[in-house]
Amino acid sequence: MATRRLPLLLVLVLLPLALSLAAAPARAALGGRGALVGGWSPIADVGDSHIQELGGWALGQAKHERLASDGLRFRRVVRGEQQVVSGMNYRLYVDAEDPAGRAAPYVAVVYEQSLGVGSIS
Known part of the structure; x- marks a missing residue:
C-alpha cells in the first residue's frame, strides 16, 4: 500500500511544479503582465455547494x-x-476543527477530472 502512495504523492508534488515551469516562458513573453493561462485564480464563490x-x-x-x-x-x-x-x-483552504473544538486549518489541493474527482494532496 505504501509503495502505491509514493508514486501518487510524487505526481501530486511534481505535476504542479512542471506546469509552473512550462508556463514561465509564456509569462515572460507577456512581459510578466496579464493573466497567465493555466495560472491559479481566486474562486469567486467559495460558498457554492x-x-x-x-x-x-x-x-x-x-x-x-x-x-x-x-x-x-x-x-x-x-x-x-x-x-x-x-x-x-482546486486549492482549498478548509476551516476544520480538532476533537477539542479548536480551529485546525487545512489546505487541500484537489484535481477534478470532467468525469469526477481524481486525487488530493
Whole structure:
C-alpha cells in the first residue's frame, strides 16, 4: 500500500511544479503582465455547494490516506483558488476543527477530472 502512495504523492508534488515551469516562458513573453493561462485564480464563490462538498471530500480522503488527523472535522471552505488544466485543480483552504473544538486549518489541493474527482494532496 505504501509503495502505491509514493508514486501518487510524487505526481501530486511534481505535476504542479512542471506546469509552473512550462508556463514561465509564456509569462515572460507577456512581459510578466496579464493573466497567465493555466495560472491559479481566486474562486469567486467559495460558498457554492460544489466547492463545499469538495472541501469535505478532500478532508475525508486525507484522513483515509493518513495525510490528516482522524480527529479533524470539516466546518467549511473559507477561500480557494482554481486552475484550469485538463480538468480543474482546486486549492482549498478548509476551516476544520480538532476533537477539542479548536480551529485546525487545512489546505487541500484537489484535481477534478470532467468525469469526477481524481486525487488530493
